[in-house]
Amino acid sequence: MILSVGCGKSVFKYNQIMMIKVLFFAEAKKIIKKGEVDLDFTGKTVLDIKKELLEKYPSLETSFNSVVFAVNEKYATENTVLKDGDVLAVIPPVGGG
């Protein structure tokens, strides 16, 4: 999210920091040894947070080739826009049945 702040004739723009909860399951959970992390996030979309997660956890790279994402329990695309307080789930290939 971009906020604009007026100061006389000058306008400063900066990205607001959002707090996103990220959930990990199956292989991804084993790799980072955590089921969830809270992330300060200055990006905008699922793709942005995917890149941020890969910077934070490079060992996820291989598994990230096959994951999809859900935001607030609904499947999302990489273009889905996130907002403060959202819960992003990293969903490896499912295997129920």
Add this chain to the structure above:
Amino acid sequence: MIKILKEKIDILHYVELLKKDDAGAIVTFLGEPRKSVEDGDVISINYTAYETMVLSEMKKIEQEALNISGIKEVIIIHRIGEVLLQEVSLFVGISSAHREEGFKVCSMIVDKVKEKVPIWKEIKNARSGDS
């Protein structure tokens, strides 16, 4: 009806719940862990889940099925935790006016559960322990 269960599924109980006066057919699918060449001597499968999303995805699947003409009742149950060989991990039951839509919708539901519902399995193997 949709459920996640940690304990064994009481199949007969849920089949009884599928009986309806206006239904001419009950179709069920029971999924079980199996031994296979690729997985070796499987002892059990441990299922984990994103439980709240499992329920919301199952609800969508149930509703889609109930919207199909002739479908009277739908039950979808998935076990989580350790499921041994010959135990049921997935129960799908349909009561329908006629058998054709019952078979078709039961198969559709199983496909959608396998495709959309966030459940993961980890095979416990006799030789290697967890694999």
